[in-house]
Amino acid sequence: MNDAIPPTTTPRHATDAAARPRALVPWRLLALFYDLWPVLALWMLLAAGFTLGYTFLGNHPVRENIAPFSALQWLLWLGCWVVTGMYATLSWRLGGQTLGMRPWRLRLRTRDGSTPTRNRLWLRYAVGTLSLLAGGLGFWWAWLDRDRLTWHDRASGTQLVRVPKA
Template sequence: MNVTPARNTHPSTSPVPARPRALVGWRLLSLFYDLWPVAALWMLIAVPFTLGYTYLGHHAARENIAPFSALQWLLWLACFMATGAYATLSWRRGGQTLGMRPWRLRLVAVDGGVPAWKALWLRYAVGTLSLLAGGLGFWWAWFDRDRLTWHDRASGTRLLRMPKR
């Protein structure tokens, strides 16, 4: 006869935490990992800007793009939009960017489904503002009752840590 031991159901010894864990460390590791493909993307985007500035503008090859010029702002906008396309397409397609995969993080809508495009772009915009504010929106998860970041709340999405296979 197979006998299984009784489980302790006392509330004080329950392994389930009262509040979900903040995934701040995993999120930051994921962002660091995603920095590398995004940096490569930025370099590819910068090539036509640099070549155009050098050869069409008749400037020396060693001369940088003038600070606060229209061309520099256009380059920043192109990099911002390309990074957003990378993030939103990855989230929409499989719920994960390349950086989220090693740490088993998955983005879902509040109802557990695939988030809408509007929510994904809102998440990206608020997440960018959060990073520009010194990561304050990420650190907010330590104080939030549901352990959500600013961009989680604004977009109606959640970041889940998936179990090991």
Template sequence: MTDTAAPASARPAALIGWRLLALLYDFWPVLALWMLVSAAFTVGYILSGHAARENIAPLSALQWLLWLCCWAITGAYALLSWRRGGQTLGMRPWRLRIVGADGAAPGFQALLLRYVVATASTLAGGLGFWWAWLDRDRLTWHDRVSGTRMVREPKRG
């Protein structure tokens, strides 16, 4: 795909509000994926001999495995979307795109690092996201660490 728009350095950085709207929009397809994974775990739990109404023990290995699977499914959704066109479903309406520092499409390792650091930032109460308000270039922690940028594309005329 050829990009005739301005280079990434000339494009405006995505404001935190646009990022949050994209996250809210992306929550719905990810929630559907989580529900599918949870249903598969529930069926597996029942088929393994447990009663249908028996609760899973808190902090059991099965719960940790479910959390890990949901995190991996979310990462697969984000990474595949970013690799395919630089955007998730939630980023499209807001014209947001992930690009490398040089404006080119980022590599898989940079995107994976971006996802891992964004996860850590979220677990830290979103500090890495809120950092964009203080950063002179409006970059989050995962932007800085991965060498990627989220930019807002101009409207197509």
């Protein structure tokens, strides 16, 4: 009879779960909420410029608003999207993080370790926008993805990592 104690092994699913990175979805959402505030300030500045131009250059009465669904209103929305993209891509390019990513120690990096290009960052921003418009489905996808990446992470070859405390 063999009285030897069998070697302890951990189940395969336990080691796979430990090796998988965290999805970071709650931190991503907190960072988005935090980034909403500086972006709203940028939108207000842009809207003030549009309103002043509409009123004084267009010779409209002071109390007249830009008509809903007009070409000028769509141009304002496009301008808001571009200004937000400039805020995000410049922040990612210069420091690897936006203001909202700093409190939760999130940093953007490429998956291969190189510096992200402008095109790659704008692709990330565009796919992230589509993800939000789809009810955040691209963000929630990180819970299912084997590498815990979102749609915009996969499309742009970038990823968010949580930096350890200094």
